[in-house]
Amino acid sequence: MGRHRLFAGAELRALRRRVGLGQAAMAVRLGLSVSYLSQLENDDRPITAAVSEALARTFPLDWSAEQVDAGALRLAAMREVMADPLFADLDFPEGLHRAVEQQPGLADRFIRLHAAYRQAEERRQIADDAIASDVPGGGRLPWEEVRDWFHQAGNYAGPLDEAAEALAAELGAEPLSEALIEGRLKMVHGVDTVSAGEEAGSPPLRRFDRARGLLTLDRAMPAETRRFFLAHQLALLEFADAIAGVTAGADLRSAEARRLLSVGLANYAAGALLMPYGRFREMARMLRHDIDRLRRRFGVSxxxxxHRLSTLQRAGQRGIPFFFCRVDMAGNITKRHSATRLQFARFGGACPLWIVHEAVAIPDRILVQLAETPDGVRYVQMAKGLVKPSGSYARAPRRYAVALGCEVEQARDFIYADGLDVANASAATPIGISCRLCPRADCDQRAFPPADRAIAIDPDLRDVVPYRVL
Structure with missing residues (x-):
């Protein structure tokens, strides 16, 4: 059987115009000659696996998986594997695309082996983190089990996401208004919504009385939070069977963890309902992931x-691989997910050099940072301190910060990278996961020595820390 030949000149030309490049600039980006690019655009030559891979790597949000054949996807995966700092001392094979074409089975096995290695390293890191932080038996609390379940799922729940997108299309408004959601709750599920304030004592943010069909929301909450809780309640009722099915199939140890997962899945579906996948991804690309413009467009916080940007993991329609976290005033990571190679500490504090810690103390201001982890991978991240009002002087407001970042290769599609010198490796702040796991010996911000390294103490010599890491 002959090999499939891909002619996509019109798509290639449309892509070039969409990103605002002339043929010469586009050719430079792809590592091609101008004449070869012209032949591709005019369908005089087919797009090879190597060119498709270059397009997917250079324009990950614009060259969709449907346009890339299996060989190009395999080659892209192999290039990502070979970019791992684990192989930094190896010469990059010039004929990699030819080797992948000639030995696809071997390439697939190598890619799976590397994925298994990454998973094993992550599990080892969890164990090391637990041991170094004196967590008894390395046991996980129910909320930690649920947190890790979402991480293993890639922070994407396909059936719920698709069902929420279909319901949003049926409701037919952008953004979804409170009135529209309340109307659906009343007409389809017989649920009335009321607000409670100080006269009710100290009401919870949300309370649902199933017997009476009554949803009570705290009057003091911001409009975005109120809309989210309405969407949460609608998701619980509309997608009850789907949520129950996912929960039943989850490998969780306790009933508490399963109940927490059900709540987490309803929260996930609420976000998917307010920010439908296809439309949200399209707008995120168009606005270069400008959070303030996105939140106004969809009426969310x-x-x-x-958080929604970190869930765009649908096969064939992926968004930028982001990491996302929320950090409180004490430095605790209370929410996290990473679709990048960066992982977060599960126990103990995070690296003090992350910009997110500074952002907690400076609310309503966006900070940006170019950072590099010990494995040599560089990231662009933005962080913003947030204050969630309590509605009463007697109750302190919640103060925390959120951070969102991507690997430097995606910087051109991340508006917060515009003022950073991403090409200058020396401009990156050297960060780690946590002091107990970080191998850097010369960090002035170190709080603890690394758990797997010996230290030397000289009573006649004192530096920033009173020991030297060996």
């Missing part, structure tokens, strides 16, 4: 928009 800054944190909700950041």
């Amino acid at each position: 800054f944190e909700q928009a950041c």
Whole structure:
């Protein structure tokens, strides 16, 4: 059987115009000659696997998986594997695309082996983190089990996401208004919505009386939070069977963890309902992931928009691989997910050099940072301090910060990278996961020595820390 030949000159030309490049600039980006690019655009030559891979790598949000054949996807995966700092001392094979074409089975096995290695390293890191932080038996609390379940799922729940997108299309408004959601709750599920304030004592943010069909919301909450809780209640009722099915199939140890997962899945579906996948991804690309513009467009909070960006993991329609976290005033990571190679500490504090810690103390201001982890991977991240009002002087407001970032290769599609010198490796702040796991020996911000390294103490010599890491 002959090999499939891909002619996509019109798509290639449309892509070039969409990103605002002339043929010469486009050729430079792809590593091609101008004449070869012209032949591709005029369908005089087919797009090879190597060219498709270059397009997917250079324009990850614009060259969709449907346009890339299996060989190009395999080659892209192999290039990502070979970019791992684990192989930094190896010469990059010039004929990699030819090797992948000639030995596809071997390439697939190598890619799976590397994925298994990454998973094993992550599990080892969890164990090391637990041991170094004196967590008894390395046991996980129910909320930690649920947090790790979402991480293993890639922070994407396909059936719920698709069902929420279909319901949003049926409701037919952008953004979804409170009145529209309340109307659906009343007409389809017989649920009335009321607000409670100080006269009710100290009401919870949300309370649902199933017997009476009554949803009570705290009057003091911001409009975005109120809309989210309405969407949460609608998701619980509309997608009850789907949520129950996912929960039943989850490998969780306790009933508490399963109940927490059900709540988490309803929250996920609420975000997917307010920010439908296809439309949200399209707008995120168009606005270069400008959070403030996205949140206004969809009527959500800054944190909700950041979190939603970290869930865009649908096969064939992926968004930028982001990491996302929320950090409180004490430095605790209370929400996290990473679709990048960066992982977060599960126990103990995070690296003090992350910009997110500074952002907690400076609310309503966006900070940006170019950072590099010990494995040599560089990231662009933005962080913003947020204050969630309590509605009463007697109750302190919640103060925390959120951070969103991507690997430097995606910087051109991330508006917050515009003022950073991403090409200058020396401009990156050297960060780690946590002090107990970070191998850097010369960090002035170190709080603890690394758990797997010996230290030397000289009573006649004192530097920033009173020991030297060996």
